[in-house]
Amino acid sequence: MATMATTATMAERGPALEVRDLTTRYGPVTALNTVTVRARPGEITAVLGANGAGKTTLLRTISGLVRGSDGSVLLGERDLTRAPAEAIARAGVAHVPEGRGVITELTVEENLRLGDLLGARRADRRYHLADVYDLFPALAERRRREANSLSGGERQMLVIARALLSGPEVLLLDEPSLGLAPRIVARIFGILRDLVDRDGLTVLLVEQNARSALSIADAGFVLNLGRVVAAADARTLAADDELRHAYLGF
Structure with missing residues (x-):
C-alpha cells in the first residue's frame, strides 16, 4: 500500500493552502489527529475517506467554523489558524459546505x-x-x-x-456530488476542472465518491478515523488496489 507517498510534481511548487499537524476535537472525541494536507496552486486536491473519517471537520476547521486545538492553517505565507471565519473568507478562502x-x-x-x-x-x-x-x-x-x-x-x-x-484564491468543496445524478456530477466536475486549468483556481475537494474525485484531481489525501493514511498524486492513489479496497470503496 502506498502510504504518505509524495510525487515530484507535488513538491515542485509551494502550497496555496497548507494544514500542518492539525488536531480538532469535539469534547472528548478527536475528529482530526495531527493532520497535514497541502493544496498546490492551480490544482484540484481531493480529500477522500469513508463517513466519519474527518473530511468535513477538516474543511470546517480551515474555514474557521470550528476551532482546531493544535496545528496551523496557512494561506500562502499568511497564518489563518486563529482568524475568525469572516476574516478567512475575506482573505480568499471560499467554503461551499455539504447540503447546497x-x-x-x-x-x-x-x-x-x-x-x-x-x-x-x-x-x-x-x-x-x-x-x-x-x-x-x-x-x-x-x-x-x-x-x-x-x-x-x-x-x-x-x-x-x-x-x-x-x-x-482557494475553493473548499464539501461533497458536491451528494444526491446528484451521474450526468450532473460529470458536468459540475468538468466545470471545476476547466476553472483550474483555465484560471488557475485552487480547489480542495472533499468527496466520498472517490472514483469521480480522482478522475479530475491532481493529488489526493486519504483520511481514516481522523488521520492521513495516504497522500500521493491522483493516478497513484487510483492505481493502488489495496488502498482503494481498504479505504475508498472501489
Whole structure:
C-alpha cells in the first residue's frame, strides 16, 4: 500500500493552502489527529475517506467554523489558524459546505449578489456575474426565479457560482456530488476542472465518491478515523488496489 507517498510534481511548487499537524476535537472525541494536507496552486486536491473519517471537520476547521486545538492553517505565507471565519473568507478562502445551502426565499440572482458583495472588496477578483452566467447557463435562464424552484443540481451550481463571485484564491468543496445524478456530477466536475486549468483556481475537494474525485484531481489525501493514511498524486492513489479496497470503496 502506498502510504504518505509524495510525487515530484507535488513538491515542485509551494502550497496555496497548507494544514500542518492539525488536531480538532469535539469534547472528548478527536475528529482530526495531527493532520497535514497541502493544496498546490492551480490544482484540484481531493480529500477522500469513508463517513466519519474527518473530511468535513477538516474543511470546517480551515474555514474557521470550528476551532482546531493544535496545528496551523496557512494561506500562502499568511497564518489563518486563529482568524475568525469572516476574516478567512475575506482573505480568499471560499467554503461551499455539504447540503447546497441557498437562501430559498431569494431569487437566483439575489443569491449570487451576496457572493458578489464580498468579491467586490477584492482588487484581484477573477469572476463577475456575467462570468458565472457563462459558466452555468441554467442559472442565467432562471436568474429571476426563487431559488426554491431549482433542482438539486441547479442549487449546487448556484452555491459554487456564489462562492466564485466572492473572489477566492482557494475553493473548499464539501461533497458536491451528494444526491446528484451521474450526468450532473460529470458536468459540475468538468466545470471545476476547466476553472483550474483555465484560471488557475485552487480547489480542495472533499468527496466520498472517490472514483469521480480522482478522475479530475491532481493529488489526493486519504483520511481514516481522523488521520492521513495516504497522500500521493491522483493516478497513484487510483492505481493502488489495496488502498482503494481498504479505504475508498472501489
